[in-house]
Amino acid sequence: MVKGIIKKQRKSLPIYKYKHKILETINKSQVTILIGETGSGKTTQVAQYILESSLNSDKLIGITQPRRIAAISVAKRVAYERQSEIGSLIGYSVRFENKTSENTKIKFLTDGMLIRESLIDPILRNYSFLIIDEAHERTTNTDIILGLIRELITQRNDIKVIIMSATIEAQRFAEFFSSREIIEVHGRTFPVKILNAAVPEPDHIDATVIGIVQVHLDYPAGDILVFLTGQEEIEDVQAILLRKRKLLPTNSMDFTVCAMYAALPSHLQMKAFESAPENTRKIILATNIAETSLTIPGVKYVIDSGVVKERNYDPRTGMESLKIVKISKAAAKQRAGRAGRESEGICFRLFTSEDFNGFEDYSKPEITRSNLGNVVLQLKIIGHDPRLFKFMDRPDDIYIEKATQELRGLGALDGEEKITLLGRKMAELPVPPVLARILLASLEPQLQCTKDILTIIALLSVENLCYFNRKEANAMQIFKCSEGDHLTFLKIYQEWRKNKTKSWCKTHGLNRISIKRASMIRKQLRQYLKKYNPALVHAPNENILKCLAKGYYMNSAFLSADGTHYRTIKDREIIHIHPTSVLFQTRKKPQCIIFSEVIITTKKYVRGVSEADYGIIQSFLGTLKTK
Ligand SMILES: Nc1ncnc2c1ncn2[C@@H]1O[C@H](COP(=O)(O)OP(=O)(O)OP(=O)(O)O)[C@@H](O)[C@H]1O
DSSP: OHHHHHHHHHHHSGGGGGHHHHHHHHHHOSEEEEEEOTTSSHHHHHHHHHHHSTTOOSSEEEEEESSHHHHHHHHHHHHHHTTOOBTTTEEEEETTEEEOOTTOOEEEEEHHHHHHHHHHOTTOTTEEEEEEOSGGGOOHHHHHHHHHHHHHHHHOTTOEEEEEESSSTHHHHHHHTTOOOEEEEOOOSSOEEEEEOSSOOSOHHHHHHHHHHHHHHHSOSOEEEEEOSOHHHHHHHHHHHHHHHTTSOTTSOEEEEEEEOTTSOHHHHGGGGSOOOTTEEEEEEEOGGGSSSOOOTTEEEEEEOSEEEEEEEETTTTEEEEEEEEOOHHHHHHHHTTSSSSSOEEEEESSOHHHHHHSOSSOOOGGGSSOOHHHHHHHHHHTOOTTTOOOSSOOOHHHHHHHHHHHHHHTSBOTTOOBOHHHHHHHHSSSOHHHHHHHHHTTSTTTOOHHHHHHHHHHHTSSOOBOOSSSSOOHHHHTOOTTBHHHHHHHHHHHHHHOOOHHHHHHTTBOHHHHHHHHHHHHHHHHHHGGGOOOOOOOOHHHHHHHHHHHHTTSEEEEOTTSSOEEETTTOOEEEEOTTSTTSSOSSOOSEEEEEEEEESSSEEEEEEEEOOHHHHHHHHHHHHHO
16 A cells, blocks of 8 residues: 555656656766756655666665755655665665665765765775765765766776756756766646745844744644754744744644754754644754755745855965855755645745845855865875866865865875875864864873863864853853863863753753764764774863864964954964953953854954963974975
């Protein structure tokens, strides 16, 4: 009975009509470009078509996704369609979680995981088919994969590649791979009506809350998926909605709220896929991680704020900034595409149609605006020269030069830019090179501070550890350490370990979800370092600061003579300590600081700030000059 329903549903998808053509093209061409509207069935069907055909071999069909939530949820869906347990015929592999077995034939994985597999086996001999899904998203990892595959097909003529995208950039993908095989799949499952705001909304959060309440009160049953920019906004909107829930008319339907953002533990993200109790509407507050590939059962309405948080790196100053920017037309279409998957849907856009016309067609590929430290490190390990590597969109030379310089400074590359043993060890760790360097420095016999550094790195890997904007207490101030934020983080964690209750977190202004996630990351990082047998003992603060300086020496700054600001040591840029830092209002400001990140708003602010070990900074900068 279930099998019959599934069969019928699969046959009803627009892509089904193209099955024969797709298989024929894959058979005759090494690279196929497949373009199709959202919901046409690309993600769930193409790998199954191959599996069911005579093209199938005893090797794997790999299908990549830019995000882990998509890889997991789509794998589960395909396993369901094949009526098989997840992890057997259909599996997935994402960072820190591998659900595959000897029997696995279709493997969903994040593109980051496929890069990790390339580090070990550059010709990816376990695969006979590689499907790159959502290629239009152009994440850094997708772009590296595209470049690696371009190289790979010259070495393996037995591998077939399918590039899948929802947009008309097909021609560019085809040119990049010198392929003439483009298939366009027309049609979508169900129509989605688009309703635009009549006038521009001055505040996207207010507009979102009003929009949610209106849809809830005025529209028939069906869940609502809402796009916001980040964890903090999601938590704020969640709190407002829960307050408003008490004021709802008694005759109206109830609602539940769940969240979906990258820093939320997987099992909580997956809650969005569970159906709400009877007569209750599910409202899912998500970032753009819910933008592509996902089918969230029950969702009939999408509310699109029209904005996204974008990370940009400036190689001239070495600073990274996070800004809320308008989304692209392609992203708006993807967001709308999350409705209309099980039945007709509506997308409420909190921007006018004129606004939409002014959006860029696509957002700029991430690789052209990111710190390339990790990219250069990974390419070096696979054996590519980043300066000659064929990127689909080449980052400016300065991005590669800066990353190479940084890696040399960190000791990952030698004077001739060859990868060092330290560099190889750094690449094994699932954190950016600077943090990997700090973790490895903590193992040095004269520092021996791995226990504490693990905690600090884990806490730096989560967002919004403390609530700053609320009237309640804030853990940073309660556990303030005069040496700065990193040791304050450590103290917070140590205190939390003694008392992990919800109420303790609340009275200490601590975000429980974030600290629990940090604890999980800490455990996983500890696993990676296990082979070095670290002495897991507490270390003096001085050692911890020395260790941090070894990674953050490029992010160091001196206090100005009048004590009002700092200037970065490398580029003489003026920076200010962010008000959330414990060093913001301190009476005696350190002469020299290191910092974890820069936030550019009205001024250039630095966050995650600590007193620096100047001796170490000086010696590191010295080595950089002599190289
Ligand atoms: N978990 C699910 N539950 C119910 N239906 C699903 C599920 N996953 C997929 N579907 C159905 O299969 C259709 C095709 O989904 P699929 O993800 O393959 O499309 P797609 O073309 O890859 O779209 P997109 O690019 O938007 O991800 C959906 O529109 C929906 O009708």
